[in-house]
Amino acid sequence: MRWGPAGSDSNENALPSVLVKHTVTPPPASSEITPEPLFHRRREFIKKSALFAVTAAGTGGSLLALTGGAPEPKAAPAPEPAPLKVLGRYSTEETPTKYEAVTHYNNFYEFGTDKTDPAENSGTLKPRPWSVAVEGLVKKPFSVDIDQLQKWFPLEERIYRMRCVEAWSMVIPWNGFPLADLVKRCEPLGSAKFVAFQTLLDPVQMPEERTHLLDWPYVEGLRMDEALNPLAILAVGLYGKTLPNQNGAPIRLVVPWKYGFKGIKSIVKIRFLETQPQTTWALAGPSEYGFYANVNPAVDHPRWSQATERRVGEFARRKTLPFNGYADEVAALYTGMDLKKLF
Amino acid sequence: METPPRRQVPLPWLKPAVFVGALVPLLGMAVQASRGTLGADPVATGLNRLGLLALIFLLASLASTPLKILFGWTWPIRLRRMLGLWAFFYASLHLATYVGVDQRFDWPVLWADVTQRKFMVVGFAAFLLLVPLALTSTDASVRRLGYRRWKALHRLVYLAGVLAVVHFLWRVKLDIREPLIYALVLGVLFLVRVVEAVRTRRAKARRAQAPSVA
Numbered sequence: 001m002r003w004g005p006a007g008s009d010s011n012e013n014a015l016p017s018v019l020v021k022h023t024v025t026p027p028p029a030s031s032e033i034t035p036e037p038l039f040h041r042r043r044e045f046i047k048k049s050a051l052f053a054v055t056a057a058g059t060g061g062s063l064l065a066l067t068g069g070a071p072e073p074k075a076a077p078a079p080e081p082a083p084l085k086v087l088g089r090y091s092t093e094e095t096p097t098k099y100e101a102v103t104h105y106n107n108f109y110e111f112g113t114d115k116t117d118p119a120e121n122s123g124t125l126k127p128r129p130w131s132v133a134v135e136g137l138v139k140k141p142f143s144v145d146i147d148q149l150q151k152w153f154p155l156e157e158r159i160y161r162m163r164c165v166e167a168w169s170m171v172i173p174w175n176g177f178p179l180a181d182l183v184k185r186c187e188p189l190g191s192a193k194f195v196a197f198q199t200l201l202d203p204v205q206m207p208e209e210r211t212h213l214l215d216w217p218y219v220e221g222l223r224m225d226e227a228l229n230p231l232a233i234l235a236v237g238l239y240g241k242t243l244p245n246q247n248g249a250p251i252r253l254v255v256p257w258k259y260g261f262k263g264i265k266s267i268v269k270i271r272f273l274e275t276q277p278q279t280t281w282a283l284a285g286p287s288e289y290g291f292y293a294n295v296n297p298a299v300d301h302p303r304w305s306q307a308t309e310r311r312v313g314e315f316a317r318r319k320t321l322p323f324n325g326y327a328d329e330v331a332a333l334y335t336g337m338d339l340k341k342l343f
Numbered sequence: 344m345e346t347p348p349r350r351q352v353p354l355p356w357l358k359p360a361v362f363v364g365a366l367v368p369l370l371g372m373a374v375q376a377s378r379g380t381l382g383a384d385p386v387a388t389g390l391n392r393l394g395l396l397a398l399i400f401l402l403a404s405l406a407s408t409p410l411k412i413l414f415g416w417t418w419p420i421r422l423r424r425m426l427g428l429w430a431f432f433y434a435s436l437h438l439a440t441y442v443g444v445d446q447r448f449d450w451p452v453l454w455a456d457v458t459q460r461k462f463m464v465v466g467f468a469a470f471l472l473l474v475p476l477a478l479t480s481t482d483a484s485v486r487r488l489g490y491r492r493w494k495a496l497h498r499l500v501y502l503a504g505v506l507a508v509v510h511f512l513w514r515v516k517l518d519i520r521e522p523l524i525y526a527l528v529l530g531v532l533f534l535v536r537v538v539e540a541v542r543t544r545r546a547k548a549r550r551a552q553a554p555s556v557a
Contacts, residue, residue: 048355048356049356051354051356051357052360055356055360056359056360056361056363056364056367058364059360059361059367060364060365060368061364061367063364063365063367063368063396063399064367064368064371066395066399067368067391067395068392069368069371069372098383105383105384109517109518115384168384213518303460303513303514304462305452305455305456305460307452310384310387310445313383315444317445317446317447317449
């Protein structure tokens with residue numbers, strides 16, 4: 001290999017061939033000898049190439065790390081949840097969002113604030129054994145094991161639209177039972193006007209509860225007539241399978257005419273109250289998140305529009321419907337209310 | 344035979360290497376988009392990443408002077424123009440994705456964004472500030488404007504940096520830990536400049552007060 005420029009074969013240092021006696025080990029032809037400056041330049045070239053590669057890789061790698069673009073190792077697939085037996089009513093005909101998206105694009109801040117965090121981090125949640133306590137203004141407070149609770153009511157399939165306050169939406173085939181059935185079984189007193197729900201408070205199972213991001217435990221609530229509306233359900237599964245941890249195992253609220261954050265997950269306590277409970281997001285941002293949180297394209301979030309939404313899996317936006325398209329079933333609950341004020 | 348003496352450019356590999364590195368996240372996104380692995384909401388993922396890349400490059404370009412002040416390094420200054428142009432490039436893609444892919448050129452909505460939503464207003468303002476800087480980034484522009492005027496114009500980048508960080512802070516729903524880190528970096532970069540400016544001014548004042556030694 002020669003490093004000299006073209007034509008360096010006619011090296012002026014070459015001796016006339018007649019003078020060269022062939023010795024046992026012929027020295028390399030002088031044309032083969034790299035001139036010293038070139039020899040150094042070659043080393044320099046290699047050094048610079050290495051520096052180039054390291055710098056390029058370092059720059060690219062840091063950018064990927066900072067922006068979350070690094071390829072992530074595929075997590076071991078979660079064990080296949082057990083199938084459930086269900087009947088259906090109140091379901092939309094729309095195409096359900098893919099199971100993969102429903103279970104890997106979640107807001108569940110107890111496991112992190114990125115959409116993929118809950119799927120990655122919720123392995124610490126132990127949804128069995130689990131009991132739900134019923135307290136407050138009821139004939140007799142009690143606590144019930146989740147498996148027992150599930151046997152009280154036949155499970156139904158409800159394919160509901162889910163509209164997040166962040167202006168994206170999904171269609172999810174839930175499996176659960178009407179909240180109204182449980183409320184009736186709790187025998188609330190006449191003075192009970194609201195129902196409050198509470199998520200598990202256990203920083204070992206829910207690591208982000210160690211932070212002060214939200215006022216843990218997560219609390220949500222409904223007015224009694226909202227809780228009795230047949231659209232409101234408690235879900236214990238989706239897609240005919242046991243609820244995955246990241247979707248709020250073992251039991252969660254689904255109120256499809258309200259923004260997604262009303263659908264409190266991993267419920268451990270249900271309280272019947274005379275006054276409106278303080279709910280987590282309304283406490284965290286009173287000007288941005290209200291107690292009612294009905295899906296309403298006419299009332300924007302202070303920082304973004306609620307007029308449109310992107311259905312996860314689609315590219316174009318679609319118009320957001322009042323009460324998320326469930327106005328026929330629920331609009332009567334709010335007659336006479338100023339929904340711009342009571343957002 | 345002698346090779347003609349060449350003017351040695353110090354660290355000749357640096358700029359091309361950073362250029363290639365700056366392309367990596369874009370190529371990564373293209374690969375992920377084509378494989379459908381850009382997450383459940385690829386538009387949101389793309390939008391967020393492009394915006395963050397613009398901010399990173401903006402802060403990187405703002406870091407070159409502080410690095411010189413602190414460590415005496417001069418190589419970051421030679422990267423500054425390119426970093427600034429990368430910031431503009433990613434900011435343009437970020438804006439184009441929002442306008443064209445996310446909102447599908449829905450002008451009434453976009454108008455409402457830039458007139459009513461403060462987080463959109465600051466983001467768009469940051470982009471607008473970068474436009475004249477990118478347009479006057481050539482050596483010829485420096486000559487045409489004169490160095491003093493050119494430098495005064497390019498001070499707009501500080502404002503663009505602040506607006507970009509505020510845009511990020513106002514965008515997140517609740518968890519401001521990540522944008523706070525960028526705000527902190529920007530704050531430190533400004534602090535270094537301010538401290539240095541005060542020191543230089545004091546030194547000058549002292550020299551002016553001291554009896555002149557011929």
